[in-house]
Each structure stands twice: as C-alpha cells, then as structure tokens.
Amino acid sequence: MNQSHKIAGKVAIIYIVIGVLWIFVSDYFSMAQAKSDVQIYAMFQHSKGWAFIFITGIFLYFLIRYWTDKMLRSQQEFNLKDEQYQSLFKHNPDCVIELNLEGNVVSINPEAEKLLGQQSVELTGKNCHQLINWNEVEETSAYFIQSLQGEAVKFETSFQNRRDEKRIIRVTFLPIIVQSEMLGIYAIVRDITEVRREEELMVLSEKLSVIGQLAAAVAHEIRNPLTSLKGFVQLMDMTKEVNPLHSDIMLKEIDRIHIISSELLILGKKQDIAFRRIDLADSVQQVFTLMKAETNLNNIGMVLRIKTAEPIHILADPIEIKQLIINIVKNSIEAIEDNGEIDISMQIIHDHAVVSISDNGSGMAPERLERIGEPFYSTKEKGSGIGLAICRKIVHRLDGELHFESEVNAGTTVTIRIPLATGQE
Numbered sequence: 001m002n003q004s005h006k007i008a009g010k011v012a013i014i015y016i017v018i019g020v021l022w023i024f025v026s027d028y029f030s031m032a033q034a035k036s037d038v039q040i041y042a043m044f045q046h047s048k049g050w051a052f053i054f055i056t057g058i059f060l061y062f063l064i065r066y067w068t069d070k071m072l073r074s075q076q077e078f079n080l081k082d083e084q085y086q087s088l089f090k091h092n093p094d095c096v097i098e099l100n101l102e103g104n105v106v107s108i109n110p111e112a113e114k115l116l117g118q119q120s121v122e123l124t125g126k127n128c129h130q131l132i133n134w135n136e137v138e139e140t141s142a143y144f145i146q147s148l149q150g151e152a153v154k155f156e157t158s159f160q161n162r163r164d165e166k167r168i169i170r171v172t173f174l175p176i177i178v179q180s181e182m183l184g185i186y187a188i189v190r191d192i193t194e195v196r197r198e199e200e201l202m203v204l205s206e207k208l209s210v211i212g213q214l215a216a217a218v219a220h221e222i223r224n225p226l227t228s229l230k231g232f233v234q235l236m237d238m239t240k241e242v243n244p245l246h247s248d249i250m251l252k253e254i255d256r257i258h259i260i261s262s263e264l265l266i267l268g269k270k271q272d273i274a275f276r277r278i279d280l281a282d283s284v285q286q287v288f289t290l291m292k293a294e295t296n297l298n299n300i301g302m303v304l305r306i307k308t309a310e311p312i313h314i315l316a317d318p319i320e321i322k323q324l325i326i327n328i329v330k331n332s333i334e335a336i337e338d339n340g341e342i343d344i345s346m347q348i349i350h351d352h353a354v355v356s357i358s359d360n361g362s363g364m365a366p367e368r369l370e371r372i373g374e375p376f377y378s379t380k381e382k383g384s385g386i387g388l389a390i391c392r393k394i395v396h397r398l399d400g401e402l403h404f405e406s407e408v409n410a411g412t413t414v415t416i417r418i419p420l421a422t423g424q425e
Contacts, residue, residue: 007067007071010067011060011063011064014059014060014063015056015060018055018056018059019052019056022048022052022055022056026048026052030048089107089109090109090110092109092111093111094111094188094189094190095108095109095111095112095115095116095169095187095188095189095190095191096108096109096111096112096186096187096188096189097109097112097128097186097187097189098176098184098185098186098187099128099144099184099185099186099187100183100184101148101182101183101184101185102127103127103128103141103144103185104125104126104127104128105123105124105125105126105127105128106124106184107120107124108120108123108124112189115167115169115189115191117165128140128144128187139155139157140155140157140171143155143171143173144173144185146173147173147174147175147185148175148182148185149175150175150177150182151175152172152173152174152175153172153173154170154171154172154173155170155171156168156169156170156171156192157169157171166193167191167193168191168192168193168196169189169190169191169192169193170189170190170192171187171188171189171190172187172188172189173185173186173187174186174187174188199393202390226257229250229254232246232250275315275316275317276315276316276317276318277313277314277315277421278313278314278315278316278318278321279311279312279313280312280313280314280316280321280346280353280355280418281306281311281312281346283318283321283322283325284304284321284325284344284346284355285304286322287322287325287326287329288302288304288344290326291326291329291330291333294330294333295333295340295342298333298336298340299340300333300336300340300341300342301340301341301342302329302341302342302343302344303341303342303343303344304344304345304346305343305344305345305346306345306346306347307345307346307347308346308347308348310348312346312348312353312420313420313421314353314398314418314419314420314421315398315421316398316418320394320397321394323390323394324391324394324395324416325344325355325357327388327390327391328357328388328391328414328416329342329344329357331388331412331414332357332358332359332361332412333359334361335359335361335362335363335411335412336359336360336361336362337361337362339360340359340360340361341359341360342357342358342359343356343357343358343359344356344357345358348420349417351419351420352400352417352418352419352420353417353418353419353420354415354416354417355415355416355418356413356414356415356416357413357414357416358411358412358413358414359411359412360410360411361411361412362408362409363406363407363408363409363410363411363412364404364406364408364412365408395416395418398418398419399418399419400416400417400418400419401415401416401417402414402415402416403415403417
C-alpha cells in the first residue's frame with residue numbers, strides 16, 4: 001500500500017470515529033434537552049448537522065494540511081536525495097552500471113560509456129555478460145548470484161570493448177535493497193589497466209636494478225673459474241696431455257659459470273606470470289648460488305640450511321620467487337658492515353613452507369619497522385622502497401605472509417610463509 005492509500009484510509013477512519021462520537025454525544029444532549037426545554041431541543045436538532053459539518057471540516061482541514069506539509073517535506077527530501085544520487089551517478093569517476101535481477105542493464109553513467117565505448121541507448125536492456133570476456137562468464141555469474149543474496153562482492157576480470165582494447169577492471173557488485181526487497185545490483189567498475197602496467201614497469205625496473213647491482217659481483221665471481229680454466233688450458237698446451245682430474249675440475253668450473261650466467265639471464269627476461277608447481281628448495285638453492293658471488297665480494301658469510309627431507313612444493317612463478325629471495329638477501333647484504341653473516345633456513349610448518357633469512361646487520365628501529373614494505377619508503381640513503389613493496393605484493397599473490405623482526409645493532413630476520421601446493425597440479 002502506497003503513502004496516498006495510507007493517508008486516505010486514516011482520513012476515512014478519523015471521519016467515521018468523529019461521526020460516531022458526534023452521534024452519541026448529540027443524541028445524549030438532545031434527550032436531555034427534550035426533557036427540560038422542547039424549544040432548545042428543536043433548535044439543536046435543526047442545527048446539529050451544520051455544526052457537525054463545520055467542526056469536522058475545520059478538523060479535517062488542519063489534519064490534511066499537516067499530512068500534506070509532511071508529505072511535501074518528504075518529497076522535497078526525496079528530490080534532494082535523488083538529485084544527490086544522480087550527481088553521484090553521473091559524475092562518479094568510476095563506472096556505475098545498474099542491473100536488474102536478470103543481469104540486464106537498466107542504466108549506466110557517462111564514465112561507463114567511455115570505458116565500454118558504447119552509448120547508454122545501445123547498452124540498456126542488454127545482459128551484462130555481453131560486456132566481458134566469454135572465458136570469464138561462469139565466474140562472473142557466480143559472483144552475480146552471490147551478490148543477489150545481499151552480499152557485496154569484489155573481483156577482477158577483463159573484457160574487450162568496442163575499440164578492440166583489452167581492459168583490466170576491478171568490479172564491485174552491490175545489492176540494491178529497498179524496504180527489504182531486492183531490486184537489482186549496482187556494478188561499480190574501475191579500469192585498472194594502466195595501474196597494472198605501471199606495476200609491471202615498477203617490477204621490471206626493480207628487477208633490472210637488482211641485475212645491474214649483481215653484475216659486478218657476478219663478473220668477479222666468474223673471473224675466478226676463468227682464471228682456473230686459463231691455467232689448465234695453458235698447462236695442457238705445454239704438456240700436450242689431458243689429465244682426467246684437471247678435466248673434471250674444468251667441467252665443474254664451466255658448470256659454475258653456466259649456472260651463474262643462466263640465473264642472471266632468466267631474472268632479466270620478461271615473462272608472463274604463470275603459477276606452477278615448483279620445489280621451493282630448488283629455487284632458493286639457485287638464488288643462493290647466484291648471491292654467493294656478491295657475499296664473497298663483500299666478505300660476508302652466507303649459509304643455507306634445509307631442515308626437511310621432504311620436497312617443498314608450492315604453486316608459484318619461479319622467477320618471482322627468485323626475485324623475492326634476492327631482494328631480501330640484498331637488503332641483508334646492504335645492512336651488514338663488518339663480520340657479516342646471513343643465515344637462510346627452510347622448513348615445513350603446519351602445511352606452509354617457511355623461509356627465514358637472518359642477518360647480523362644494523363637492524364631497524366620499531367618506528368621504521370612499522371613502515372617496511374610501503375612503496376617509496378626506505379631506510380637506506382639511496383633506497384626507493386620499491387624492492388620490499390614488490391616482495392609484499394609477490395607474497396600476497398601467493399596467499400602467504402611476510403613478517404619482519406628487527407633490533408637496532410642486532411640484525412633483522414625476515415620470515416616468509418607460503419601455503420604448500422596440494423594435489424598434483
């Protein structure tokens with residue numbers, strides 16, 4: 001029942017109540033006057049109908065005026081709220097798409113028209129699945145159904161607009177509930193394509209920066225086996241003989257050069273991020289071999305301890321894992337001044353792979369420790385703070401945790417927890 005029906009019903013009830021009361025009161029008064037003064041009784045009987053009309057007219061006038069003023073105020077408030085909503089809808093920097101219960105477009109704001117490359121007239125009435133990649137329709141449908149249960153849902157997806165541009169979007173489904181009735185869904189869409197590109201550029205920039213810093217140490221580390229190889233080749237040239245022991249040493253030195261150079265090349269190669277089942281111990285061992293060059297150059301001791309005989313399988317991108325460990329080890333190297341030691345340990349705790357990297361460097365004060373991992377915040381004089389921000393992002397993508405413990409002049413321990421891979425995938 002709408003508001004007008006309610007008011008009309010109230011007026012009718014009040015009128016009936018007044019009429020009933022008037023009948024009882026006037027009849028009682030008439031009977032009393034009939035016994036005492038017949039003339040007054042006749043006059044009252046003649047005028048009581050007019051008196052009823054006058055009294056009820058005045059009463060209903062003020063009553064209806066009160067309700068009308070109240071309705072007008074409510075209407076004005078509603079109009080104001082509607083104008084505010086329309087302003088928020090039209091000028092929202094995010095795309096706003098109103099969908100009905102079937103997922104069909106009811107209305108879209110100008111920002112959504114720009115993103116989709118279509119006008120509102122072209123999209124109204126179309127199903128929202130026509131706006132995204134068909135590969136992700138089932139997943140999006142599940143989110144839509146979930147939001148129809150009265151729950152806000154956030155997710156990321158991509159679609160191809162009319163200009164054949166692939167756009168990466170972050171979508172929030174918000175249920176439209178009015179007077180406990182589900183009317184539809186608001187889809188709040190934000191284009192994060194450029195944000196993703198900037199993140200990729202930031203990751204690549206940091207990766208290249210790390211590679212550049214490693215280059216000098218790697219060159220120094222490669223020079224040692226090259227010196228050995230040159231000596232054995234000169235000896236073979238002089239003796240005209242091949243010593244099996246010398247050949248074995250030479251092959252090992254060549255393998256060492258190959259491992260170091262290969263790791264450096266792989267780190268610099270731009271690849272699409274694809275999670276797969278890997279042995280975390282193998283990745284950390286490869287980083288250990290690569291970083292050993294820099295620790296040797298800086299006279300820092302580094303040990304790797306694997307505290308489990310089981311393979312430590314996780315779902316991750318091996319390049320990202322190596323970048324994660326390298327960034328943390330490099331921070332340890334830069335924090336150490338004299339008699340440096342870096343301890344890397346690996347173990348399995350409660351279905352998680354746990355990697356701890358400890359050093360005896362300068363450490364950090366509590367106020368600095370709280371801000372570790374913020375982009376562009378660094379405790380180093382020439383640091384950018386991007387390295388640890390990338391580390392946090394990598395660990396977050398793996399549904400893991402990154403924890404720092406530090407004490408000034410006592411060192412720092414970084415603990416990485418990553419869920420173990422389940423099944424055979």
